[in-house]
Amino acid sequence: MAQSYPVMMRSHSLLVLLVLLVSSLAATASTAGENAGGSDPTPSPWPLQFHAVLFMNYSGALSLIDLWYDWPRGRNFNIIRDQLDGPPVYDLEWNNGTSFVYTLDSPLSCRSVQLEVGILRPNWLDGATYLGQKTVDGFLCNVWTKVDFIWYYEDVVTKRPVQWVFYTGRTAHVMVYEEGAVLEDANWQAPEYCFQKGKKEQPEYRSIVSEIADLKRASRVLRGL
Numbered sequence: 001m002a003q004s005y006p007v008m009m010r011s012h013s014l015l016v017l018l019v020l021l022v023s024s025l026a027a028t029a030s031t032a033g034e035n036a037g038g039s040d041p042t043p044s045p046w047p048l049q050f051h052a053v054l055f056m057n058y059s060g061a062l063s064l065i066d067l068w069y070d071w072p073r074g075r076n077f078n079i080i081r082d083q084l085d086g087p088p089v090y091d092l093e094w095n096n097g098t099s100f101v102y103t104l105d106s107p108l109s110c111r112s113v114q115l116e117v118g119i120l121r122p123n124w125l126d127g128a129t130y131l132g133q134k135t136v137d138g139f140l141c142n143v144w145t146k147v148d149f150i151w152y153y154e155d156v157v158t159k160r161p162v163q164w165v166f167y168t169g170r171t172a173h174v175m176v177y178e179e180g181a182v183l184e185d186a187n188w189q190a191p192e193y194c195f196q197k198g199k200k201e202q203p204e205y206r207s208i209v210s211e212i213a214d215l216k217r218a219s220r221v222l223r224g225l
Contacts, residue, residue: 040130041142043152044159046122048072051181052161058170065172068183069119075188076119092190093119100190110194125152136163137173 046069054065066079074095081088087105095118102110128144134153135141139162141153153163165171 043125053176
């Protein structure tokens, strides 16, 4: 009997390990079954008001954008600073489809752009196609695409946007994201010279405006949804 005791103990230990292994596999299979049977995640709607700082990369051309989104008041504001390239350009958008793109430093310039639709709705990502998960900028993200125009990356844990990529290859990395932040009303007024006839534009500025206008026209597929 003394010689068989260690053998019995080893058999008991192996039995316990076998039970634990089977239980673990069963739990894994159950979880996998639940995930397989569940629906795909959906992107979080945008807050009604927020501020974001975006680091933009377009074929190596770098810029920073201060984005102020204010759905209740029907307005959106992009303050664009190109890398080492002079004063910022202001892109002020309204929900009636009117936009003003202007500078506040000399040489003063302004161009108005009129679209058929207004700013993006908070739920503009409704109906996006889920592509799975991917680690981007160090964050595990859920990924969606919308009408082959934009690829949208959202942090799995916090539900904050991390990155979005336009069909042109232009990539926005979200550096700051402040839900509920509001820009003072005084900053939403386009300057007086935007409403003056006969204003002149510098050639360099005109190219920037044309690029912004092209992006706005292309994004109508999202704005009207």
